[in-house]
Amino acid sequence: MGQQEKVATSLAGAVSEEISASLAPVDAELERRYPGDPGTRQPVHTVYVPGDAFAADTIRSWGAQALAALDEHAPDAASFAAVLGLSDELAEPVYSRVRAKLEREPIEDLRVDFEDGYGPRPDAEEDGTAARAARLVAEAYRDGTAAPYMGIRMKCMEAAVRDRGIRTLDVFLTGLMEAGGLPEGLVLTLPKVTYPEQVGAFVRLLEAFEKAHGLDAGRLGFEIQIETSQSILATDGTAAVARMIQAAGGRATGLHYGTFDYSACLGVSAAYQASDHPAADHAKAVMQVAAAGTGVRVSDGSTNVLPVGPTAKVHDAWRLHYGLTRRALARAYYQGWDMHPGHIPTRYAAVFAFYREGYEQAAGRLARYANRAGGDVMDEPATAKALSGYLLRGLDCGALDIAEVARLSGLTRADLESFAAPRRGDLTVSAK
Structure with missing residues (x-):
């Protein structure tokens, strides 16, 4: 190994100890405020169904309608x-996987709507x-x-509908x-x-329900919908959405962009209200930065072109929806809203194409990184995290199979998960 180098230092150990002690509150704050991604599956979409339209066969019906649309308008x-x-x-x-997905799991995330849709x-x-929705949801999980x-989705915390929203939530959860x-x-x-105080009030509501039923504290989480300009920029010039995440006390799971309410709030004409409008891009960029590292995930909105x-x-509508979904995926918005059964084929087509067209390169890069094999790209732990996250999302939605990912990368799902969730400050990687 050659001559052993002489190691000399100038600082006493007490210096490091003093610095560590002074930064201990910061360390704790980082862990509390920025725990990182939860590592759980994120659905690729959320489907909204009005409360009175929700039925025991809604999920099966949406899948059947989506398949029928394919049969009629794109049979091969x-x-x-x-x-x-x-x-x-x-x-x-892509086509075969879309059809299989529509038969097996047409909806990944369903929200019975008691707000605008109701x-x-x-x-x-x-x-x-609300009582009927609770019964049907319980039966669906049971069978x-x-x-x-x-x-x-309950009504909001504004004064005019607050009591009604609280009661609906109570009826449903009870x-x-x-x-x-x-x-x-x-x-x-x-x-x-609109205000972080509304989030704090909702937290107190959930705490009261948990105590009433002897549930573990924090059992109930929730998504925050961003539909007003005030939720992005507060009157004091701060990003209100960041304060909302903190007001949730660890219960916030997602930030969902409301395309049309937000656009209307800014005065955007109806013909130009879309998820790729510059106003939408600004709002979602602020949401994304506010949520980064907190474990809160960002969802894009929807298109109203059916x-x-x-x-x-x-x-024409399929091309529009496909393009908007691909655009969102490239911007790291891995979830969106779907409002009609006819949107589901292009949702899955966009998602599956996004992962299938890049998985071979991603798996190869991750394999080289894991084996310290080098290559034409110098990857770091942060890149390995992104590569593994990409592959895991593709596996979760059905775009990829673990066998094909393992064949190209030599990695198991557990390996992928370890790369996707490194410890804070861990800049090393074990050789395979």
């Missing part, structure tokens, strides 16, 4: 690829609808027909408890949040 891989501009190499794998109703009617994630308990995939959505009518019109 070549025709579907021609509409979306898929390469010959991707056409068959509207104002007599109290007795909304009570009954294995549920989506991986399900829950409700119904789940009486039906056997809260399912693991339960998700709650708080819409039209794939219905004659084939030419359906194809």
Whole structure:
């Protein structure tokens, strides 16, 4: 190994100890505020169904309608690829996986809507609808027909509808408890949040429910919908959305962008209200930065252009939805909203193409990194984290199979997960 170098230092050990002691509060704050991604599956979309339209067969029905749309407007891989501009190499794998997904798991995340999609109703009617939703969700999880994630969007915490929203949430959650308990995939959505204080009030509401039923503290989490300009920029010039995450006290699981409410709030004309408008890009960029490292995930919004009518019109709507979804994925918005069964084929087509066109390169780069084999790109632990996260998301949604990823990378799912969630400050990697 050659001559051993003489090692000399100038600072006493007390210096390092003093610095560490002074930074201990900062260390604790970093761990509390920025725990990192939870490492759980993130659904690729959220489907909203009005409370009165939600039924025991909703998920199966949406899958059937989506398959019927394919049969009518793109009955084979070549025709579907021609509409979306898929390469010959991707056409068959994407199309076959889309059809299989629609048969097996057409909806990854379903929200029974009691807000804009449901509207104002007599109290007795909304009570009954909320109780019915609880029963149907509990039955779906019990018989294995549920989506991986399900829950409700209640009315917001503004004065005019606050009491109604609180009661609907209470009826729904109490119904789940009486039906056997809260399912693991339960998700709650708080819409039209303007002030962090509204988030704090919702936290107190959830704490009260947990105490009433003897649940573990923090059992109930929720998504925050960003639908107003005030949630991005507060009156004092700060990013209100960052304060909302902190006000949630670790309960926030997602930030969901509301395309049309937010656009209207800024005065964007109806014809230009879309998820690729510059105003939307700004809002989502602020959301993304505020959420980074906190474990809170960002979701894009939806398109209101529905794939219905004659084939030419359906194809136009499909191209639009596919393009918006691919655009979002490139910007690291891995989830969005789907409002119609006809959107699901292009949601999955965009997601599957995104992962399948890049997985060979990602797996190869990660393999070289793990084996310290070098190559034409100098990757670091942060890049390994991104590569493994990419592959894991592709596996979770069904775009990829673990066998093909393992064949190219030599890594197991456990290996991928270890790269995706390194310890804070860990800049080393073990050789394989």
